[in-house]
Amino acid sequence: MIINTGSRTDIPAFFSPWFYNRIRDGFVMARNPFDPRRVLRYRLDPAVVDAIVFCTKNPEPMLPRIAELDAFNTFWSVTVTSYGPEIEPYVPPAERVTEALCALSEHVGFHSCGWRYDPVFISEKYSVDYHLKAFRRMAEELKGSTGQCVISFIDLYKKTTRNFPEVRPVSSGDQRILVSQMAEIAGENGMVLYLCCEDPSLAGPDVNAGGCLSRGVLERALGVTLDVPALPRARKECDCLLNADIGVYNTCGHGCRYCYANYDRKLVAQNMKRHDPESPFLIGNSMPGDIVSDAQQQSWVSPQLDVFARL
Template sequence: MNQNQDRILSASRRTDIPAFYMDWFMEHIKLGFFNVKNPFTKTIKKIDVSNDSIHSIVFWSKNYDAFIKAKAGEKLIQLGFNIFLNFTINSESHLLEPNLPLLKKRLEQLNRLVCLFGPEKISWRFDPICFYKTSPDSPIKNNFSDFPDIVQKITELGIKKCVTSFFDNYKKIQTRLKWINKKKLSSIFFIDPSLDKKIKVIHRMETHLANAGLTLNLCCEKEVFSNLGPHTRVLENSCIDGHLLKTLFGGNPEIKKDYGQRSKLGCQCTKSIDIGSYADHPCFHNCLFCYANPHIDTTLKNSLRFNEN
């Protein structure tokens, strides 16, 4: 790899490329370029991705099954690319994340990825933390049911941190929930806890993770982080971390802060080029809290499993 080049690819904050678009991704790797559409201006920019122009590729996914079966990671490494994997593994919930594999299957994927690439090249995300009701008068629920079991498996595999944030009620989420309620597919009301409640939740997570030898990192939770107190071991996270990528792979990756992300909310990410598209690469997981996709896909066989059973 050319040590003078420092581009980092993000694949992708905007969709789940490892789950749904690896054929497309690998084809463009072979072509040596991606045509990337700006989500705001809609302008298209050609991005050179010959392996001597890219320091590393950071993947984001909730389901690495297709990635593993295609041996995509091994092929990319053979082509001279460095890879890092962000893997979101939450508690099993057919209501919140209706189209994901069972938790057992996702943990099996994680085990395989650790065997292939090592725990240091994988980041576990328990994200987002959700509080919700299924009717106006029902008790408040959360998505922590499988958290202890996931922590145990993460610890066994040698991964050293957990990345988390709280649910944000984006406009796209409001659009999705209105559609679901109109179609009477389900009933859910997300709750935004008070700052005090959030701090208590984070301290409990911090303690549980510390007892297992893990640290807790917050993604874009500046207010919460600044109110945790002087003795906290919680850190602000860089989901794309140029310093870490340099430590792992050497070379000269980009280490400038990415002010195009949510820096005002505490984002610490390094500058990268995201090659995904909200419009052209819809995600079919149908997660109710997803900021990327305002619509629910109704074409998949298991698309509307919006229940908690």
């Protein structure tokens, strides 16, 4: 099975001591975001966890203790964009995150790292030309550290439009220009461009729309074949394996105006004050009335050796 950490928050950036404590203790407790009384207990054991997937805008806090994860396979999806602090107030400078991604790749390997340049939106400052120039610069800096770059265009969730009312969708014409030219730039730097839940007609020989955390991507990273059971999809158009997420909504401190996982800064601050690095829960601790169940966990690794035959 796959443990995910990043669809709801950024654990590496803000909660790395807690996560290493969970590795030490060998388990983690995760509340159901829609019914907080219901709690799943996940074993953090390489015998049943085939990979831990991290999605982060800043892997640097994890690096000093990264060897503590060596017993596990990991996949790291690291977002590096070109936006300024008026859009991403508390995200470190892109140059610093790029350096951290390169250092991470040296430890975990080329196929275990992906770069995300998203979400893409267009404004007077962040024009198509601006994005293409920034994308080229970053791709050249990351050459040799990853073979995957993922892009997506901004989704106008209710939370997003409330916190970022001036944002507008990217036109289909601009999408085609960006995808075509970004795919070319990615190829020049040893990367394949992946689309995240975008119009399938944008895909092509050099553009993969099959999922940025799909079975194929993870098989390449792990060097094994996975027999994945039927799982509910996180989104109907997405083939990524995003189940078993241990994060919590409204806990990410980056303050990005386009964020779908945070309601507002006040609630985030309240939740982060409730974080205890020694608790098995990311936020708070056990409560009266909790209904605790052990997650059903088993390895998906197949004894077959033809992992690269279908990639």
